[in-house]
Amino acid sequence: MANIKPFKAFRPTRDKVHLVASRSYISYTKPDLIRKLDENPFTFLHILNPEYKTDKQSFTNSKGKFEKVKRKFTDFVNQQILIQDKRESYYVYRQIKDGHPYLGIIACASVEDYYSNVIKKHEATITKREKIFKNYLETVQINAEPVCFTYPNHDKIDRITNEKILDRPEYDFTTTDRDRHSFWKIDDVETVAKITAYFSEIKSIYIADGHHRSASSALLGKSLRKADGNPSEEKAYDYFMGYFIPQNCLKIYEFNRLVTTIGDHSVTSFLEAIQDNFEIAYVDGSFFRPEKTHEIGMYIEGKWYCLIPKEGQFKVDDPVKSLDVSILTNHLLSPILRISDLKTDSRVYFKGGLEGIEALKAEVDRGKAKVAFAHYPVSMEQLKTISDANQTMPPKSTWIEPKLRSGLTVYSTK
16 A cells, blocks of 8 residues: 655745746756756755856766755755745645646655565666666755655545645745646645555555656665665655655646658668558648557658557567557567567667657658657557556557756755
């Protein structure tokens, strides 16, 4: 059963929260990052990029660089840009994006739950990245961006969050991307105990976004506990920060594929080769969006096609091989274009579903890609089935919303 706990967050003062909280560091282009750092002295990006405008640069992923992140965080605390709550709390966070409300609870997830498989995973992690981020977390001793978890809908938890958002929020601000962010604190002992108890009734929670952060946090917790002589009492490192959102609030979008070349094939021979494994239908119109599982849109030389895998091309009872992204790789990209490893092959790149079908067409029309493939989104049931079976999806199978801000709450692991 899920073990979550409240914590004493470091968080921005009310007057500065809109300036401090930032998108994920990796989502910024270099020019955008420089502009943010130049124009905003309060952005959390200064903590994540502490060597901005310094002559001496540390090596990437070095302990020296990580220590500067820690010092910059301490500077923000000393300047009272970030203040720690005095009581252990749960935090209700709502993000409204394109009219859709995402409502969940920021809390701490258990390292033990990660290893005992109460926390379910659907994405494979890269050991090297796990270790680098584990070293980072060990040095900086904070979690600044929560892992996004989802769980089966629970009426009693919903009742608490829906009642809480009727109160005046601690924070309520809109960012330049037009997303609205609202935030409430729950610190009364009775409600905190109820939330903890209700989550303990939930058999499994699922990582929606943040597999590497989860793996690294669990690796660190295990390492520190061993070095500590396995103390009987709980330590801060036994937990890591998460955002827990019911599955009916979460949105899963497709991750579409673009390929820069079709090799020695002409368009005609390419279409002929595809017909071995797929039924092909020309689609009249400017855009085509798949409307159900096992419909794959393909755009090439100004035309849209609908591809439907022929009977017997995949095992219906195999939750991974029956994914449309697997079918495309196993029966088109690999045998026809010799593209089998989507993580390393430079001929393939991806666009998340939020960018739309129009973005795929534009990439092909301007010659950056030769062919584009549009998918129908993976369902929540598919994600859970794969996770429950301890299997993993191919790379870039899902685009999860909401995307969470860094620095809205910070959890200290020391």
